Amino acid sequence: MKVAVCVKQIPDPADPGALDPSTNTLKRDVKLILDESDSYGVEMALQLVDAAGGGEVTLISMAPNNEVNGLRTALAMGADKAILVSDDALAGSDALGTSKVLAAAIARSEPDLVLAATESSDGYTGTVPEQIAELMGLPSVTFAKSIEVADGAVKVQRQTEEGYDDVECPLPCLVSVTAGVVEPRYPSFKGIMAAKSKPVDEVSIADLGIDAGSVGWAGGGQEIVSVIDAPVRDAGEIIEDEGEAYERIVAFLDELKVI
Amino acid sequence: MSVGTIWVLAEATDGTVASITLEMLAKARELSDNVECVFGGDGALVATELGAHGASAVHATGDLAGKLPGPAIAGAIAAAISGGAAPVAILCGTTYGGRDVAGRLSVKLDASVITNIVDLTNDGGLVGTEPVFGGSQLVNTRFTSDKPGIFLVRPKSFEAAETGGGAATVAALAIPDLGPSGAARVTNSFVEQSEGPKLDEAAVVVSGGRGLGESEKFELIESLAAKLGAAPGASRAIVDAGWVPYSYQVGQTGKVVKPDVYIAAGISGATQHLVGMKGSKTIIAINKDSEAPIFGVADLGIIGDVHKVLPQLLEALNARG
Numbered sequence: 001m002k003v004a005v006c007v008k009q010i011p012d013p014a015d016p017g018a019l020d021p022s023t024n025t026l027k028r029d030v031k032l033i034l035d036e037s038d039s040y041g042v043e044m045a046l047q048l049v050d051a052a053g054g055g056e057v058t059l060i061s062m063a064p065n066n067e068v069n070g071l072r073t074a075l076a077m078g079a080d081k082a083i084l085v086s087d088d089a090l091a092g093s094d095a096l097g098t099s100k101v102l103a104a105a106i107a108r109s110e111p112d113l114v115l116a117a118t119e120s121s122d123g124y125t126g127t128v129p130e131q132i133a134e135l136m137g138l139p140s141v142t143f144a145k146s147i148e149v150a151d152g153a154v155k156v157q158r159q160t161e162e163g164y165d166d167v168e169c170p171l172p173c174l175v176s177v178t179a180g181v182v183e184p185r186y187p188s189f190k191g192i193m194a195a196k197s198k199p200v201d202e203v204s205i206a207d208l209g210i211d212a213g214s215v216g217w218a219g220g221g222q223e224i225v226s227v228i229d230a231p232v233r234d235a236g237e238i239i240e241d242e243g244e245a246y247e248r249i250v251a252f253l254d255e256l257k258v259i
Numbered sequence: 260m261s262v263g264t265i266w267v268l269a270e271a272t273d274g275t276v277a278s279i280t281l282e283m284l285a286k287a288r289e290l291s292d293n294v295e296c297v298f299g300g301d302g303a304l305v306a307t308e309l310g311a312h313g314a315s316a317v318h319a320t321g322d323l324a325g326k327l328p329g330p331a332i333a334g335a336i337a338a339a340i341s342g343g344a345a346p347v348a349i350l351c352g353t354t355y356g357g358r359d360v361a362g363r364l365s366v367k368l369d370a371s372v373i374t375n376i377v378d379l380t381n382d383g384g385l386v387g388t389e390p391v392f393g394g395s396q397l398v399n400t401r402f403t404s405d406k407p408g409i410f411l412v413r414p415k416s417f418e419a420a421e422t423g424g425g426a427a428t429v430a431a432l433a434i435p436d437l438g439p440s441g442a443a444r445v446t447n448s449f450v451e452q453s454e455g456p457k458l459d460e461a462a463v464v465v466s467g468g469r470g471l472g473e474s475e476k477f478e479l480i481e482s483l484a485a486k487l488g489a490a491p492g493a494s495r496a497i498v499d500a501g502w503v504p505y506s507y508q509v510g511q512t513g514k515v516v517k518p519d520v521y522i523a524a525g526i527s528g529a530t531q532h533l534v535g536m537k538g539s540k541t542i543i544a545i546n547k548d549s550e551a552p553i554f555g556v557a558d559l560g561i562i563g564d565v566h567k568v569l570p571q572l573l574e575a576l577n578a579r580g
Contacts, residue, residue, distance in 0.1 A: 013531070021390070024398065036499060037512075079327060096371045121531070125374040126353070126512075130362025139442035141327065143355050145505065149383050159505055160355055162272060163451035167327060169443035178505040179498050220408070221371045221406075225386055225399040233537065233556050240549075246571035249361025249543060250579075252559050256541060258463055258520055259486060259576065 001047040001055035001149065004111035006102055006132070007038040007081065009063045009070030010122040016174035025092055026122060032063060034070035037117035039184035040177050042074045045115050048149055049180060056080050058109040062090060062101050074086055075195035076187030082200045083108060089205055089212040094222065095123070095217035099131035107136065108201075113154065114174040118143055129176035140174040141167045145181055184205045261292040262381055263347035268332070269296040269317065270356055274304040278460070279352035280575035281312050281419035283412050287350060288422060290381050293298035295346070295427075298357075299323050299332040302429035310427035311322060312419065327443040329359025331434050336360070337367035338435045340407060348385050348408040352386040353515075358523075361411050362421065363440075370406040375511075377416040385410070393511075393530025393552075394537055414459060415517045415538065451506075456490045463489035464518045466509055466536070467497065470525020470546060470565050479569040486576050492516065494526045510535035525565040528553030545569070 009032035020027045036141075042057070049055040059074050059082035066086045075082060083105045090101065106114055133140035143159040146196075151156035152171050157164045159178055187195070203214060213219060239245055253259045265287040270277040280296070280435055287294040295316040296309050302319025308319050320335050336349065348366065351357035352376065365372045370482070377397075378388035386401045387410050402408045452480070458464065465487065468478035477497070484491040492514070493507040509516055510532045521539035526532060530553055537556050544557035547564050554560040 013529070019396070019398075039284055094371045095374070096369075099366070121512070124373065124512055125411075127360045127362035127365060127372050127374060130359050131366050134330075134333075134363045134366035134440060137438065137440055139327075139330070139440050140359075141443050142329070143358055143505075158355075158445075160448070161277070163449040165445045166451070167443055167445050168446040170439075173443070179495070179508075180501040180505060183333050183501060184493055219405045222373060222400050222402050225401055226384070228399070230390060230394050230395050234560035236542070236554075236560055238549075238554055238557070238560040238562065241561055241568055243567075244573055245545075245561040245563050246568050248560065249545075249561065249568075249572055250575050252543065252570070253487070259579065 001049055002058070002109065002111045003049055003055065003113045004058045004060050005038070005041045005045045005107045005114060006114070006116040007042065007059050007070065007074050008120045009033065009067050010035045011122060013121050015119065019227060020185045023092065024227055030066045032070055034073040035117065037076070037119070037121050037170065037179060039054060039077070040179055040181050041076050041115040041117055042079055043182045043184040044147060044177055046078045048113070048147065052149060057081055058083060058111065058118040059108070060102055061085070061102040062106050062208070064091065065235055066202055071191040072195045073187060073202060075198045076189060077185055084200055084202050085205065085208065086202060087205045089216050091222065092217035093215045094220045095125040095127045096131055097219045099128050099135055100210060100215060101205065102128070103132045103135040105203065106132065112171045115151070116174065116176045118176045118178055129174060133174040136173050138172060139169050141169050142176040144177045145150050147175055147177070147181070164213060164244050168204050260381065262385060263345070264292040264293045264295060266312065266346040266349045267294060267296050267358055268349065268351040268357055269298040269305055269309055269483065270354060271298070271305050276305050276308045277352070277354070278419060279354060279414045280414070282414065282417040283350045283352060284309070284312040284314055285420040286379055286417040290379060290385070296491050297336055297432060299328040299334065306426040306429050310424045311421050313422040313424055316428040316430055318430050320432050320434050325444045326441060326569070327445060328356050329408045330437055330441045333360045333363030333367060334437050334441065335434045336364055336430045339432060340368065341568040345558050346407050348410060350410050350412055352374040353413050354507065358411060361409050365409055368406050372408060372411055373400050373402070374411040376412045378409050379410065380529070390534055393533040413515050414476050415515050424459060455484065455488060458490040458492055458509070459514045459516055461490035461518055463518050463520045464492050464509070465489045465522045465524065466492035466494065466526060467524050468494035468526030470527070471497070472566070474534050476566070477502055479565070479573070482573055483569060486573065495527070522552050524569060526553055527551040529558065545573050
């Protein structure tokens with residue numbers, strides 16, 4: 001079975017980043033790492049290919065400056081190869097523009113199944129998986145908390161507000177996975193060494209047959225009117241626990257009439 | 260001045276309309292003289308409640324017969340628009356279903372989506388406000404094309420309000436042939452019975468984070484929540500670690516909560532978490548790191564070890580009966 005996994009390389013979330021004041025988009029000048037949200041899709045793909053008795057896991061990513069640092073992490077986990085789209089014309093792309101690029105790149109790997117996280121940790125629009133599915137004319141199941149593949153179809157437990165739905169969907173299709181769906185493995189030393197020589201196919205949007213006008217700033221169809229500082233909360237009472245701080249919490253809950 | 264017709268995606272469970280739908284209706288009524296709903300299901304079940312909250316009509320698909328809602332509803336909306344319907348905006352909630360509809364519809368209309376909206380204003384056209392960096396800054400964005408604007412709205416951004424209107428008129432919304440993209444089928448639905456209030460509706464929320472140390476210690480959170488009649492919640496860190504399900508997650512990528520009291524135990528307050536809870540009326544934080552960002556939003560902050568403070572707190576509350 002061939003599985004394509006969308007992975008995003010993002011600035012380290014421990015460093016919250018900033019907006020570039022000249023463009024009002026996230027600054028992308030720092031070293032990028034694999035979005036932790038995507039490690040679940042990578043792990044799920046590896047497990048499904050194993051369960052199917054063989055196949056191939058292809059990573060799909062779009063990043064500036066031919067960044068491969070995050071891809072190497074996912075390759076070290078065991079993915080076979082990667083397609084990386086890097087093109088100056090992509091700067092400023094919104095979720096729809098990004099989806100057009102990813103969909104075209106995914107199509108090159110001719111997968112039976114496409115996996116993605118539910119949303120990225122830095123942009124968190126949460127629309128990309130469904131946009132990719134629609135662009136590729138594929139059925140999809142979002143917010144999967146478990147996935148099984150059998151008889152040319154996926155069986156998914158899909159998160160709902162009240163619990164979950166059992167959903168069945170024929171392959172080829174796209175599934176977005178929630179965090180915690182599987183336990184991602186840590187790359188082994190052998191995996192890290194092997195990752196250095198795994199193929200990363202670097203492509204431009206021209207290679208994908210995408211018109212520069214439909215992506216990047218020009219393709220956005222929206223404009224930022226202003227960026228303002230949000231109101232700041234007043235500072236509260238901070239105390240150090242000397243063994244009796246719980247009493248202050250009880251008193252506080254009392255004042256608030258919670259107890 | 261009123262903008263044109265606004266469509267609100269209505270969601271409901273067993274005939275009860277979701278709060279996010281009613282919240283969006285209230286905001287849409289402020290902006291437009293004509294607000295209508297689209298609904299994937301039997302419109303008669305929701306027409307009264309939607310009408311009472313200001314919707315003049317509900318365009319309903321009828322029973323979805325096992326179709327996954329997202330592609331079916333998006334297909335039906337796109338077909339209605341190409342058939343002449345002309346809403347200026349389509350508001351979808353940031354929910355499991357709402358995000359599917361917005362994503363699919365965006366491609367069908369070749370129009371982008373403005374996401375994570377916490378406010379909508381009319382400034383010569385609709386402008387959406389999105390918090391970034393844990394809510395420390397607000398970005399205002401508008402569409403530049405004349406296509407219907409698709410907005411994904413965060414729950415708890417607006418107050419639901421009844422307008423005293425009569426039942427909404429029910430109009431049929433046809434689902435076109437979806438081809439392969441409509442092939443997913445719901446075969447069973449499970450309701451997970453949780454004791455106590457729902458996370459996004461609870462007056463009190465008690466959340467735990469990585470500071471608890473190990474998954475078994477989440478019991479402290481469950482016990483305190485049960486004692487206070489609160490809903491238990493979690494930071495993304497421990498959801499990612501598999502300690503609790505995704506449905507517990509409070510934050511940017513989880514649920515937005517605005518309870519009267521929010522208790523954060525062992526949560527450092529990553530921006531990802533803050534944006535989901537900083538609208539709470541009162542915040543109590545317990546964390547051993549005095550530099551933890553959670554103290555920046557806390558009304559009462561305890562610098563201490565959750566493994567000591569929580570058991571003491573539970574014991575004191577139990578002693579009160």
